[in-house]
Amino acid sequence: MIKINAKAASVSFRNVTKVYGRDVVAVDAVNLEVSAGSLVTLLGPSGCGKTTILRMIAGLEMPSKGQVFIGDKDVTTLPATDRDVSMVFQSYALFPHMTVMENVSYGLKFSGFDKSETKERALAGLDLVGLAGYGGRLPSALSGGQQQRVAVARALVLEPQVLLFDEPLSNLDAKLRRQVREEIREIQQNLGLTVVYVTHDQEEALAVSDEIVVMRNAGIAQKGTPRELYEAPADAFVADFIGEANLIPCEVLSISGDMAEIGIGSFRHKLASRGVQPGPAQVAVRPSRVRIGAEGQGMPARIKKAIYVGSRMEYTVEAEFGTLFAVLDDVKAPLKIGDDVMLSFAASGPVLVPG
């Protein structure tokens, strides 16, 4: 039995710019390194240029400026056909007039394999995604999740240097999404593939990635591991985009070493300074890092909404600086609407971002 292997290679973008028409800049001077065998997610709101980057790796778009490398080869002007890259499309793009088997064998036919090897490889690919025995069906006779897997198998069997995913889960329902993303991650890790993955769903990105690249307005806002992005967002945009965050305006009062003291009204809190200078700034606080007490230290506030969602309580709280969203685990003795409370922050968690 033939095994699907990986010939993983790195991808690197050197100062790549893509301009559509005259002046629509889709990607602006981006530098990007994807190391071999890792899964990197491009995350960002729609129109931020993430799909354009993916299509430039695939060779479906050519950069207006800059260079693209796959492995140590300059592929900047190489068309898609001649690149060792395959892609799973958002719409799956399964060929409706071909059976599952013909779909999966499609790329192999053009890669110089003989008939028996093509067949064996295609069967191995279908086996890998758990669809052995479905080869004779037409794509229209498969469920959404199965079509998705056929698309993955079709891309995998070519043993590409880089495998690209363009929002692969957006056409699946919520329950299936978790399962399929785990399968994708598992296959990637088992085979050691280089994968570039585009999504606008931050939870999906956090769950599958080795590294996340957050994009904004045709450029890179921040890159790092999921933990780095979640716990140390570079700015308010990233803080809010990766997991929800309450962004509260504050004043940096003093810096001592790498710690800063901030003030929100009369409330004081100490946290890592991260290079922020004294003056106005913002503090980003995850909903789960807000502490609410009936009395004691903190900012006076009032409960505006209280929602029971099973595993926890969600509160909207009104304070002097505005409203704030908080999540508390205590569902046994919930607070009621109109209760007066005192707000404070957990010792770790809140981060200071430049105002």
Place this chain on the structure above:
Amino acid sequence: MFWIIAGWVGYLLLPWYGVEEFYTFEWLVDGWPMHSDYAPAAMLVAQGKKLWLAPMLLALVAPLFVLRRRKTDPIYGKVLIVAGGFGFAWLVAQGMGIGLRGYNYGWMAALFGELNDRQFGMGYGALIAASSFLFLFTQGIAARGAVNGDVFVTSAIGGVIAVVAIFVFLPIAKMLGAAFISDDGGYSIVEFFGKFVDQRIWGLGCLSGTSCGAAWNSLFLAVLVGTITTVLGLIFALVLTRSGFKYKKGLRALTMLPIITPPFVIGLALILLFGLSGTVTQWVSGVLDVQPTRWLYGLPGILIAQTLAFTPIAFLVMIGVVEGVSPSMEEAAQTLRANRWQTFRTVSLPLMRPGLANAFLLGFIESMADFGNPLVLGGNYDVLSTEIFFAIVGAQYDQSRAAILAMILLGFTLGAFYLQRFWLGKKSYTTVTGKGDSGVHPLLPKRIALPVYVIAALWGLFTIAVYVYIVYGSFVQLWGVNDSLTLAHYKTAFAVAWDDRGFRWTGSAWDSFWTTIMIATIAAPFTAALGLITAYLLTRQDFAGKKSFEFGTMLSFAIPGTVIGVAYILAFNVPPIEITGTGLILVVSFVFRNMPVGVRAGIASMSQLDKSLDESSLTLGANSWQTFRLIILPLLRPAILAALVYSFVRAMTAISAVIFLVSARYDMATSYIIGRVENNDYGLAIAYSTALIFVMLFAVGMLQLAVGRTKIGRRTSQSEGH
């Protein structure tokens, strides 16, 4: 409620039988309501005449008893079904059974005794009463819970089925029956077979040097035309969507031109170019010093003319399909290491298969039905459509021969229709999931780009030449004999006079011109309405028998115009529906000839409107008629306009059905022109055609202005830098 009143009005007040002129109201003062020609049914019965109309009274009385009952009451539905069904059935039965010479069928006379009375074609009264019965029946069905008890939908289904049955299937059935009528008026299978296997139809002489029968000629021609137009249509669609070709707009306009051109006009232009005294022929014979020949007349001429005339139709089909192939399919193929040519061959082309099949079928049917070009250019190359014409209008006047020929023609087109379905089979050609369809169509592979450009350019030049010659030819005194320029043809056709008798349209063409405009204008809204309602039923509603409903409406589209023409004169020159020779038969024939266009336009744009729009309207308290009127119709405005203009234009350019249906009183522009051509009066014919082309250009231009161009949100294609 409304239909009960309408039924009574139709029965009590309006003249039951057809009056001479459908649009005039002379009958109001001319003996109505007592004179038996104009009397309403009730008056006739009261006078003791036409007693067979009496039982319908029962069907009109019955619904009155259930008026007070609630719709959910089972008796309400039952009574309406029985009353409406009985009324309609009786009306149809008496109409079919009793005609101009008493009973139409011998066994009825034998059964009921000789009837010393007769009846003419049905008129207003019968029409309204029939609709009333039909809709009472559908309301009854709705009350019983069919199609979720939706009155509008059941009525629409009933109405469409009834009119399609009466105006498409009934005439065809009558025509098939007429094929078996022998010369002495009886039915004869033997004679049928005698005429059917005629050498002039099925002869295979062309294999041995003489000429083949009309059936083989037609088939051969239609296959050639279908194939060539499909290939050309594909080529133009590819050039427009997948190339960096600079003059796309110009090419698009060129390909649209023939749509607003009566098909035989191309044939006329070809004669000016390649005929015996044509410019090219003369030039070539001068340069090469050879005798000019009549090579154009026959297969080559018809083939060239039809190819020019019908390529745009194929193009319109192909452009939709070529644009419809999801770009991500082709991009996926490219990322799977297929090069441009392999992508085109293994993905793009197979996905265009339904379009190819459709375009071929259209070209095939149009060629089969085309009447003008074979008449103008045919020479000794007999085809079915012209043979049918000569069987009906010629000295032979042989209805059953015409019917047999039409039957063969119909057999070919239905065969092609069936083959198309068979070839497409059960495979799926549509993208499985509709979402995320951004991407760019790849450019054409090099190895086909070059030939495609060359062919497109040649065709473009040729078309330009043809049209220049049409316009130029309209100013030439007498082609090949006296080449001086003149306005005489326009003067003859379109002169107006302002003298002591006031303003007068003295030109010889005005009569047919105004008739054409009037008929086309009347037919257009009906065509659009019928087409859109049918499309609405097909895309939006689910009901028992939908599959056969769909098949029936699509089938009517595989029936060539020539066949419709023959069927109409055979079916509608005797009661119960007696409209031969009136303007009405022209209107009706246009409505049903062009209805498939409206249906397809409607289906195309309705399937782009999400069904949740209807559903949200329904849940907001609107009924389905209100939803159709307030939600669907406004959103379909472009489709409606397109259907209107297209049916208007088709009504002005059509010839194949029209030629059988015109009368001295209602002559159409196209048949008038054909008449001029037969008298070798080419100058006038071409001048008139040129005028028609400009009128239609104006109509289409207005449409473009009114609708504008819709844009599809896709990624723009490759930008400059590489």
